[in-house]
Amino acid sequence: MADTKIEVQQGDITKIEVDAVVNAANSSLLGGGGVDGAIHRAGGPAILEECKQIRARQGGCDTGEAVITTGGNLPAQYVIHTVGPVWSGGNSRGPELLANCYNNSLRIASEKQLQSIAFPNISTGIYGYPKPKAAQVAVQAVKDYIKNNVTSLQRVIFVCFDAENLKLYERLLHE
Ligand code: AR6
Numbered sequence: 226m227a228d229t230k231i232e233v234q235q236g237d238i239t240k241i242e243v244d245a246v247v248n249a250a251n252s253s254l255l256g257g258g259g260v261d262g263a264i265h266r267a268g269g270p271a272i273l274e275e276c277k278q279i280r281a282r283q284g285g286c287d288t289g290e291a292v293i294t295t296g297g298n299l300p301a302q303y304v305i306h307t308v309g310p311v312w313s314g315g316n317s318r319g320p321e322l323l324a325n326c327y328n329n330s331l332r333i334a335s336e337k338q339l340q341s342i343a344f345p346n347i348s349t350g351i352y353g354y355p356k357p358k359a360a361q362v363a364v365q366a367v368k369d370y371i372k373n374n375v376t377s378l379q380r381v382i383f384v385c386f387d388a389e390n391l392k393l394y395e396r397l398l399h400e
Pocket residue numbers: 236237238239249250251256257258259260261262263309345346347348349350351352353354384385386387390
């Protein structure tokens with residue numbers, strides 16, 4: 226069983242060399258702004274093509290769920306697309322749905338026997354989830370997953386785009 230390490234980095238997730246990067250997608254799986262736009266731009270049309278096939282099969286992706294495609298031209302072999310919750314002032318299902326994004330992505334990576342995965346700060350951009358609350362859910366979800374599941378993953382990397390998220394994750398991971 227892997228002794229999984231949790232890491233934090235600041236940067237652009239499209240440049241990270243890991244087995245899978247996670248995309249903060251929307252339920253259409255057809256792309257958008259933020260990290261979703263960056264991943265499709267850098268990864269090229271093969272990613273969208275597979276997303277369209279998944280859409281044809283299962284009609285998109287619900288909030289908290291995840292699907293996997295090729296990484297196209299990215300350094301990562303795969304992209305795991307997950308759909309975070311839209312912040313709506315602290316409704317009770319927000320944390321559960323956000324935790325599901327992390328759990329389902331880790332589960333898919335483990336099923337594929339992957340060794341490394343990189344997450345963006347899901348929901349904290351266009352979807353408006355407060356960064357401190359999202360960071361707490363993300364770190365707890367990953368810690369719980371590693372504790373409670375057998376996984377091939379050796380590295381889980383939180384890739385923070387902005388300094389505020391970087392600080393939050395560093396603090397939470399060093400507690
Ligand atoms: N690398 C890493 N993180 C990034 C990058 C990047 N290249 N670009 C942005 N971020 P967002 P959401 C950070 O808005 O809130 C899209 O239109 C960003 O600073 O990308 O889950 C989708 O199609 C923020 O911390 O995703 C959906 O419609 C984090 O990534 C909607 O946005 C997430 O911000 C999803 O909104």
